[in-house]
Amino acid sequence: MLLKFVPKADLLVRVPFSVQFTGQPAPYVGRHKQQLSDGAWGYPATPFPYEVEGDSKEGQRLLKLVQRDACLIPFDAATAEACGQKFIAVEWVDGEWLSAKQPAKLKKVANES
Numbered sequence: 001m002l003l004k005f006v007p008k009a010d011l012l013v014r015v016p017f018s019v020q021f022t023g024q025p026a027p028y029v030g031r032h033k034q035q036l037s038d039g040a041w042g043y044p045a046t047p048f049p050y051e052v053e054g055d056s057k058e059g060q061r062l063l064k065l066v067q068r069d070a071c072l073i074p075f076d077a078a079t080a081e082a083c084g085q086k087f088i089a090v091e092w093v094d095g096e097w098l099s100a101k102q103p104a105k106l107k108k109v110a111n112e113s
Contacts, residue, residue, distance in 0.1 A: 004049035004075035006097040011071050016061035049075040
Protein backbone atom coordinates (compact mmCIF):
# COMPACT_ATOMS: atom_id res chain seq x y z
CA MET A 1 0.00 0.00 0.00
CA LEU A 2 1.26 3.44 -0.92
CA LEU A 3 1.20 6.00 1.91
CA LYS A 4 0.96 9.72 1.11
CA PHE A 5 1.85 12.55 3.48
CA VAL A 6 2.04 16.34 3.29
CA PRO A 7 3.87 18.64 5.72
CA LYS A 8 2.04 20.18 8.64
CA ALA A 9 2.43 23.92 9.29
CA ASP A 10 6.13 24.75 9.69
CA LEU A 11 7.24 21.37 11.05
CA LEU A 12 10.26 19.69 9.48
CA VAL A 13 10.30 15.89 9.45
CA ARG A 14 13.48 14.27 8.17
CA VAL A 15 13.13 11.46 5.69
CA PRO A 16 13.69 8.37 7.87
CA PHE A 17 16.97 6.51 7.38
CA SER A 18 18.27 9.10 4.89
CA VAL A 19 22.01 9.66 4.83
CA GLN A 20 23.30 13.20 5.21
CA PHE A 21 26.87 14.06 4.30
CA THR A 22 28.81 17.03 5.70
CA GLY A 23 27.65 20.27 4.13
CA GLN A 24 24.63 18.65 2.53
CA PRO A 25 21.13 19.71 3.65
CA ALA A 26 18.92 17.11 5.26
CA PRO A 27 16.02 15.82 3.14
CA TYR A 28 12.61 16.57 4.65
CA VAL A 29 9.28 14.88 3.98
CA GLY A 30 7.22 16.95 1.53
CA ARG A 31 9.66 19.86 1.40
CA HIS A 32 12.36 21.11 -0.96
CA LYS A 33 15.40 23.30 -0.38
CA GLN A 34 15.18 26.89 -1.62
CA GLN A 35 17.60 29.78 -1.19
CA LEU A 36 15.93 32.89 0.21
CA SER A 37 16.64 36.49 -0.79
CA ASP A 38 18.87 37.01 2.28
CA GLY A 39 21.07 34.05 1.32
CA ALA A 40 19.68 31.69 3.95
CA TRP A 41 18.06 28.39 3.04
CA GLY A 42 14.37 27.64 3.50
CA TYR A 43 12.35 24.46 3.17
CA PRO A 44 8.94 25.30 1.70
CA ALA A 45 6.33 22.61 1.20
CA THR A 46 6.06 20.89 -2.17
CA PRO A 47 2.74 21.07 -4.05
CA PHE A 48 2.49 17.27 -4.19
CA PRO A 49 2.38 14.61 -1.44
CA TYR A 50 5.38 12.59 -0.29
CA GLU A 51 4.85 8.93 -1.22
CA VAL A 52 6.31 5.85 0.44
CA GLU A 53 5.49 2.14 0.52
CA GLY A 54 3.62 1.29 3.71
CA ASP A 55 5.47 -1.96 4.36
CA SER A 56 8.94 -0.40 4.02
CA LYS A 57 11.09 0.61 7.02
CA GLU A 58 10.63 4.25 6.02
CA GLY A 59 6.85 3.86 5.74
CA GLN A 60 6.60 2.16 9.13
CA ARG A 61 8.69 4.90 10.75
CA LEU A 62 6.53 7.66 9.25
CA LEU A 63 3.38 5.88 10.47
CA LYS A 64 4.82 5.78 13.98
CA LEU A 65 5.81 9.47 13.87
CA VAL A 66 2.35 10.52 12.70
CA GLN A 67 0.63 8.40 15.35
CA ARG A 68 2.94 9.61 18.12
CA ASP A 69 3.64 13.24 17.19
CA ALA A 70 0.98 14.18 14.57
CA CYS A 71 3.82 15.86 12.65
CA LEU A 72 2.53 15.14 9.13
CA ILE A 73 -0.90 15.21 7.52
CA PRO A 74 -2.21 12.02 5.87
CA PHE A 75 -3.04 13.04 2.30
CA ASP A 76 -5.70 10.44 1.53
CA ALA A 77 -8.25 8.26 3.32
CA ALA A 78 -6.16 5.08 3.06
CA THR A 79 -3.15 6.76 4.69
CA ALA A 80 -5.32 8.28 7.43
CA GLU A 81 -6.81 4.84 8.15
CA ALA A 82 -3.32 3.28 8.32
CA CYS A 83 -2.35 6.02 10.83
CA GLY A 84 -5.49 5.41 12.89
CA GLN A 85 -6.73 8.94 12.28
CA LYS A 86 -9.88 10.48 10.88
CA PHE A 87 -9.42 11.59 7.26
CA ILE A 88 -9.51 15.36 6.74
CA ALA A 89 -9.15 16.58 3.17
CA VAL A 90 -6.39 19.10 2.52
CA GLU A 91 -5.71 21.56 -0.26
CA TRP A 92 -2.68 23.47 -1.51
CA VAL A 93 -3.18 27.19 -0.69
CA ASP A 94 -0.51 29.86 -1.11
CA GLY A 95 2.40 27.45 -0.69
CA GLU A 96 1.13 25.38 2.23
CA TRP A 97 -1.25 22.52 2.93
CA LEU A 98 -4.43 23.50 4.76
CA SER A 99 -7.58 21.66 5.76
CA ALA A 100 -10.15 21.99 2.98
CA LYS A 101 -12.68 22.97 5.66
CA GLN A 102 -10.42 25.71 7.05
CA PRO A 103 -11.37 29.16 5.70
CA ALA A 104 -8.96 30.87 3.34
CA LYS A 105 -6.54 33.32 4.88
CA LEU A 106 -8.35 36.41 6.10
CA LYS A 107 -7.94 39.38 3.82
CA LYS A 108 -9.71 41.89 6.02
CA VAL A 109 -7.58 43.84 8.49
CA ALA A 110 -8.86 43.70 12.08
CA ASN A 111 -9.17 47.49 12.34
CA GLU A 112 -11.27 47.84 9.19
CA SER A 113 -14.95 48.37 9.69
